[in-house]
Amino acid sequence: MMAERERSQIVAVETIGPYTLLRVRRGFLDPGIPGQFFMLEAPGRPLPRPMSVCLAPPGELGFLIDPIGAGTRALCALQPGDELSLLGPLGNGYDLEVERPLLVGGGIGIAPLPFLSKALGHPPAILGFRSDRHAEAAELVPNAEVVVEPRFVTEAMPPGHDVLACGPEAMLAAVARLEPGAQLAWEAPMACGYGACYGCAVEIGGELKRLCVEGPVLAAEAVAA
Amino acid sequence: MRVLNASGCLDALTAPEVARALDVFVTKTVTPLPREGNAAPRIAEVDHGMLNSIGLANPGIDHFLSQALPRLAELGVPIWVSVGGFATSEYADLCDRLDDRPEVAAIELNVSCPNVDDVPASVGEIVAAARDATRKLLYTKLSPATTDVAEVARAAQAAGTDGLSLVNTILGLALDERTLKPRLSRAVGGLSGPGLKPIALAAVYDCYAATGLPIVGMGGIAAGRDALEFVAAGAADIALGTTLFSDPGSVTRIRAELANEVVTRGVGAVDNAIGVAHAGATAISESSQPVAPVSV
DSSP states (O other), X not given: OOOEEEEEEEEEEEEETTEEEEEEEOTXXXXXXXXXXXEEOOTTSSSOEEEEOOBOOTTEEEEEEOOOSHHHHHHHTOOTTOEEEEEEEESBOOOOOOSSEEEEEEGGGGTTHHHHXXXXXXXXXXXXXXXXXXXXGGGGSTTEEEEETTSXXXXXXXXXXXXXXXXXXXXXXXXXXXXXXXXXXXXXXXXXXXXXXXXXXXXXXTEEEEXXXXXXXXXXXXXXX | OOEEEOTTSOOTTTOHHHHHTSSBEEOOOBOSSOBOOOOSOOEEEETTEEEEOOOOOBOOHHHIIIIIHHHHHTTOSOEEEEEOOSSHHHHHHHHHHHHTOTTEEEEEEEOOOTTOSOOOSOHHHHHHHHHHHOOSEEEEEEOSOSSOHHHHHHHHHHTTOSEEEEOOOXXXXXXXXXXXXXXXXXXXXXXXXXXXXXXXXXXXXXXXXXXXXXXXXXXXXXXXXXXXXXXXXXXXXEEEOXXXXXXXXXXXXXXXXXXXXXXXXXXXXXXXXXXXXXTTSOBOOOOSSOOOOBOO
């Protein structure tokens, strides 16, 4: 674990559609590689929450959060000036050595793509959302084509690209069928984020392994059933 | 007083810097054969802690002895090996395999995992068989899910355990707020964290009074004050579990907080507080100045 834990101040809290963009003072924390994540203390809750880095402008770390549970609601209720503890960067990010990148994201799964897009020089992206309101988050990713349900990202994916994706499991499975060479960022419940709790086990290469240690970015072949 | 990790709450090979902060590293429970563990989801947060249903995932004793143990020994921290089986003979075999390994400082008998279906034999039988199989220091980790944990502790003592690890998790259930279905794949899982603390304290208190054995106290310790309460109830050492998940630096932090508690209360040394919660023991007051002991 080459991660640091630091107590940082909230710089800004922005509403983007149904999501909240939490901007945190970076301090001495390294933002890591796109696709890596931090464990964010969820105020009043026993466990922190894993959040991939959405933006890493100078002096800040940005996290895009969907307030769907007790922890994420507590995080979204934070105000500028509040403090929270962050541990990271954790896990393995995307391999950035790709020739023809195409970013594919779905819903809150677009969270790591703004940071990834910047790192790759703003390549084309296809983002899928369940509603126009959710699709407001597409403003964070330049060069993005937006599809809204009932259309799916897989219907809009051009062939011949190096796909880097993040989104709901069904989307990732569909992307993997189309592009077996894709890099996919997965999600699982995690208590620690650094390999201690064994809670985030997923089937990788036919065995149950810890997503926080092996991933969260995995080659599509590794997880294809 | 030493600070340990609770078994299964830290992978020293993945996070060696956390393990090196400990006085003793306790391994995840090793079983005779490899176990993949339970299906996901395996963890669920609840209001005052978390549930886990990992299911003793581990690579088995052969792999542990040949691969993991030599690497763990390089950490430079005393290693306690937690072992678990599904029959008395399996515990004995595991202890026998560990007995001649110099890297192993002690063996912890996990006779209390709540996340497996097979119920092993009685604690007394297991401890007796393990005692026959090894000369190593032997600790027995008990479940609080019993009518009288002190009776179980006495049985373990009679069978030859050197100490007790108190407590393992206790079964709990969490339902999805929308579907009202269990959030864990096996429905129920072991409760840990702050919600377990009063249950664990009661077990430490009762077992200390019943046996006088050295006790590693654990269950919801998240601050120095919690650790001191376990010591007062009778723990000679403490172990951290769930708090390591949210704060990998908690070993150092809690040790410092505990030292501060001791200074504030004028106790002198943590060990002076062992068992002070019991009738007849000298009470300790909270004060900025050392205070005269009060006889109870």
